[in-house]
Amino acid sequence: MVSPLVPLVAALLLLVVSWQVVVDGPLLGLDRWVKHGVTTAHHDLHSALLARAGHALADLGGTFPAIPALLAGGGLAAWRSRRAGAARWWLPLPVAALTAVLIPLLVVPAKAAFARPGPLGDPLVPGQWGWYPSGHTATATLSYGVAVLLLARTTGVRVARGLRAAAVLLAAGVGAGLVWSDFHWVLDVVASWCVAVLVLWALARRLPGPERTDAP
Template identity: 40%
Template sequence: MSGPLLAPDERLSRVLVRTVPDAVTERLSDLGNVPVAVPVLVLAMAYSVRRSRAWAPALTAGLAMALVPAVIVPLKAWTARPGPLEPWAAGYYPSGHTATAAAAYVGAALLIGPHARRPWPMALALFLTAATATGLILRGWHWPLDVLASCFLCTPLLLLVARAAARAVRPAA
């Protein structure tokens, strides 16, 4: 592997890995597990449908979540990047846990936000996604660029969810 960002990414990782106890970073990383993050999205989808009587935003959020592995897994196979603590293993770039957290938590916030009329859903979603990414980096399971790439890759999917949610709450003309 090579590239202009590889050396700074590795240096930053060496400074950060294991600076926080593993018990803490593992719990943060677990926020990106499918059994943790996806139920949050499913509950937000149900809440959104109940409140707005519109299925499109919820289905768009579900589709975005379903597309995460379709985007992430081929890139992991293609790049075959080793992990910070496991140089013999491959498939760390981009981070599936970060992508799952972003799609689930930010998707949920986009569905709930218009009904809450408060900034807390998005603030909480960004916090949970950042906590997941931080846990993955500090534990040594991912390089910093792995988690950053996942956030960028999820952005177009989440923009579609935001657009569908905004259309559902617009007042009828």
């Protein structure tokens, strides 16, 4: 059971960060400090391998492979629920599909409204979306998170814990890759994590209880 403090902290942090982005407040100094650290690390390490690793991690938050993983997770969860004889075995299918539709609805209007330039400093051209919040982070965290949330209802406790840990690591890896590659400010990533936490918490409360099975 997730503590009610988790969504509360996520909501407050999202509000504070969004306010600071609007007013160009002092909290954005964290973005500049992290970017300076990343730039220094790039200069000192000068590693093509790390650069490729950062891009590879960031790419895990793209529509492909994240959305196919979400839909596959929903399909597998539905199949396992049907095998277990659950009454509403089909429920993971629309949940996964609706999540795939929800992600751009949460991110795109916010990007257009905040119109925040990216860490490279290039001004936005007319009609271009901003960088805040991070679409790749939201896509990764919600896609892998919802897939795991659905699957975890049909597995044993130990497997469910492993799946949740994997989802957290993937979300963290995508965020780190985006910041390391100068694709996003760190607060862009933090905001999307907050949005995802709120959605996952709300969904977990709405889903029926776990349909545990000891099947592999």
